């Protein structure tokens with residue numbers, strides 16, 4: 001049975017062009033990019049070309065791009081690296097209630113180390129308000145961290161407008177753009193960000209490689225020691241092949257961003273209209289418009305999301321009950337709770353996230369299978385109550 005893969009917000013398949021570009025850096029150009037001999041210089045060349053590509057992807061300078069092991073590390077480096085750089089003055093950080101756990105968990109730890117963290121609420125569609133942000137900014141605030149697009153419901157935040165206010169207060173802005181990358185145009189200057197996190201495996205690149213954009217002049221201290229790589233901000237021999245793959249994936253993603261958005265919107269509209277036709281008591285989580293076009297998060301009242309996910313999996317359809325990192329947990333999604341859904345509705349949610357290879361036939365197949373899976377899971381819940 002061929003899987004219908006509708007979990008692209010968890011991860012994406014590696015593009016064949018990316019694999020082809022990576023292979024020589026695993027077996028032929030295997031040198032250490034810090035070595036000065038020819039083999040090292042060849043690896044270094046691949047690494048620096050990749051840095052240029054990732055920089056071009058977000059209209060940054062290559063010197064402003066640090067390679068990391070992925071989105072989680074980029075987020076940790078941004079938050080904790082800033083904390084280290086502002087030890088005397090940085091007493092207050094602002095974030096939102098719907099961030100990824102790789103933001104919320106490090107901030108929870110920083111709160112235990114004496115930092116005050118303000119967590120802004122969001123409205124029913126997941127948007128943060130400029131008024132709430134204005135009210136939260138204080139003289140001792142050093143950093144605001146907001147995701148550009150939410151991983152579970154696809155809400156897009158008005159970063160450009162917020163960044164103006166943040167900079168008027170002389171505060172730095174970190175943006176987690178892991179889910180937005182490849183789905184929305186990314187320009188660090190028009191967004192007005194000082195730090196921005198990316199991850200390759202969300203845009204058809206390899207896992208285990210990401211980047212942190214650090215605007216020129218921004219002071220950030222490393223979290224590890226033991227090497228001078230990545231401008232001494234991220235020591236350790238770089239994953240050259242993965243960086244090369246990231247560079248190619250980012251270049252290809254930028255080329256087809258408009259096509260991908262239109263393709264995704266066609267598919268998620270078809271899916272949502274079909275679900276409303278065929279299944280009763282469903283509700284959309286997140287905004288109707290102006291969200292990530294590939295993301296559709298739906299609550300099926302009276303059916304447990306875990307049961308739906310497993311029923312669909314048995315039928316060869318891969319979806320998620322929330323963020324991948326929270327999957328398997330029986331806790332309701334903190335994102336859906338923050339949007340004002342009650343616990344039961346949050347636990348009955350499924351996230352469908354389509355990708356560049358998803359077809360209309362696959363969506364139609366999902367619409368064929370889904371009503372009976374929902375009915376079975378609802379019947380099981382009724383029989384237990």
Ligand SMILES: Cc1ncc(COP(=O)(O)O)c(C=O)c1O
Nearest residue numbers: 070071072100102151178179199
């Ligand atoms: C918004 C967001 N930030 C960060 C991450 C973590 O990225 P990585 O898997 O590369 O560590 C994810 C992954 O799901 C994400 O969705």
